[in-house]
Amino acid sequence: MAKIGMSRIRKFIAPYRVTDGKKFRLKDCDPADTAGLKEEKKRAKEILTGGVNLLAELQDKLCAQDRWSVLLIFQAMDAAGKDGTIKHVMSGVNPQGCEVYSFKTPSAEDLDHDFLWRTNKCFPERGRIGIFNRSYYEEVLVVRVHPELLGKQKLPPKLVTKDLWKERFESIADFERHLARNGTVILKFFLNVSRKEQKKRFLERLDLPEKNWKFSEADVKERGFWKDYMAAYEEAIRATATPWAPWYVVPADNKWFSRLVVAGAIIHAMEQLDLRYPVVDEAKKRELAAARRALRSE
Ligand code: ATP
Numbered sequence: 001m002a003k004i005g006m007s008r009i010r011k012f013i014a015p016y017r018v019t020d021g022k023k024f025r026l027k028d029c030d031p032a033d034t035a036g037l038k039e040e041k042k043r044a045k046e047i048l049t050g051g052v053n054l055l056a057e058l059q060d061k062l063c064a065q066d067r068w069s070v071l072l073i074f075q076a077m078d079a080a081g082k083d084g085t086i087k088h089v090m091s092g093v094n095p096q097g098c099e100v101y102s103f104k105t106p107s108a109e110d111l112d113h114d115f116l117w118r119t120n121k122c123f124p125e126r127g128r129i130g131i132f133n134r135s136y137y138e139e140v141l142v143v144r145v146h147p148e149l150l151g152k153q154k155l156p157p158k159l160v161t162k163d164l165w166k167e168r169f170e171s172i173a174d175f176e177r178h179l180a181r182n183g184t185v186i187l188k189f190f191l192n193v194s195r196k197e198q199k200k201r202f203l204e205r206l207d208l209p210e211k212n213w214k215f216s217e218a219d220v221k222e223r224g225f226w227k228d229y230m231a232a233y234e235e236a237i238r239a240t241a242t243p244w245a246p247w248y249v250v251p252a253d254n255k256w257f258s259r260l261v262v263a264g265a266i267i268h269a270m271e272q273l274d275l276r277y278p279v280v281d282e283a284k285k286r287e288l289a290a291a292r293r294a295l296r297s298e
Pocket residue numbers: 078083102103104105106133134135138139142143149216
């Protein structure tokens with residue numbers, strides 16, 4: 001990807017970025033799209049390696065500069081490839097500069113607080129990249145598809161009205177705006193896998209012994225709610241896509257392609273930060289020269 005150059009990356013990822021939800025429709029997004037590229041896996045791997053190296057350089061500067069932080073949110077249906085994407089795209093970055101949080105079923109303590117509480121402790125520090133494998137978006141996805149989950153949240157009944165989802169969207173949008181204003185770059189990825197491809201991947205998990213451990217009966221049950229999930233995703237994206245916290249709706253039927261889009265989107269966003277190593281001032285230069293002299297004369 002490093003070799004492709006920024007202008008090509010920009011063009012390549014632009015169709016998948018949503019910064020204004022009003023016109024967004026999920027049906028316009030083809031999960032099998034590969035932007036006309038028919039890269040073989042091997043070529044795609046090479047390009048990704050270039051991207052991963054570039055990302056490592058950018059992260060090093062992000063850390064040295066210590067001003068911005070980067071938050072990457074991954075949402076998807078099961079088997080869409082969240083884990084693999086995170087693993088491959090972030091494979092080159094220094095583990096010290098990056099944190100991954102997976103948000104699963106909330107704990108009793110989580111449920112005793114507002115719905116943004118549990119993620120609050122997990123936002124990346126300046127200079128770091130934070131990755132959310134699932135996020136507060138589950139609160140307008142799984143919880144919306146299964147309203148009984150809302151019942152466990154101990155909200156005062158008076159506050160549970162027909163406006164609840166709209167209010168959650170507003171809370172999320174406000175919060176993301178607040179983070180953006182304080183130096184967090186937010187990118188949200190929806191790995192858009194098709195129902196057909198999910199079936200294929202589930203069957204693979206059943207058929208290949210080394211993939212058996214990944215199979216979960218619950219995932220197959222959730223598949224039954226596909227339409228409800230898609231409706232919830234569409235509404236969530238429509239309500240929360242903004243220029244400062246864009247959604248990328250990533251075609252995810254081809255893993256090599258979704259990884260390229262995700263890597264490209266992160267590189268694109270970080271390139272815009274004008275990241276640089278801090279400049280050494282005159283006083284510091286004198287200090288370095290003195291240290292060099294002292295070491296040499298030992
Ligand atoms: P993998 O299956 O690859 O390990 P995963 O993210 O699917 O990763 P699981 O443990 O299988 O992890 O599933 C986590 C479950 O927790 C998902 O079904 C998700 O919808 C659910 N979940 C996450 N956040 C919430 C929430 N706020 N309220 C209710 N359920 C949630």
